[in-house]
Amino acid sequence: MPRRSRRAHEAARAEPPVAAPRKLPLVLDSGEHPEGAIEIRTIARHQATKVYRCPGCDHEIVAGLAHVVVVPQEDPSARRHWHARCWDRERTDRESAFRRRRR
Ligand SMILES: [Zn+2]
Numbered sequence: 001m002p003r004r005s006r007r008a009h010e011a012a013r014a015e016p017p018v019a020a021p022r023k024l025p026l027v028l029d030s031g032e033h034p035e036g037a038i039e040i041r042t043i044a045r046h047q048a049t050k051v052y053r054c055p056g057c058d059h060e061i062v063a064g065l066a067h068v069v070v071v072p073q074e075d076p077s078a079r080r081h082w083h084a085r086c087w088d089r090e091r092t093d094r095e096s097a098f099r100r101r102r103r
Pocket of ligand 1: 054
């Protein structure tokens with residue numbers, strides 16, 4: 001699958017986070033995220049050639065397993081690889097914690 005264009009990226013950012021679908025979007029609007037804007041990149045099975053450690057469960061993401069990369073837009077070198085399921089849970093936790101803090 002080709003990467004989304006710049007135009008698609010901006011369109012995704014304009015969507016309100018409450019309307020985000022449960023499935024992982026390629027790019028998450030993270031204006032609502034306490035750590036700043038982040039980009040979610042999906043890594044397909046054939047692209048997963050290295051072993052990473054998932055910060056969500058502290059287990060390895062084995063080579064050949066589709067997963068996601070969370071890239072802080074202000075510091076792309078601080079990107080982390082997550083199991084898709086772990087990130088989905090983490091994202092939900094962060095968003096609800098952030099919403100609680102704003103009240
Ligand atoms: Zn994990």
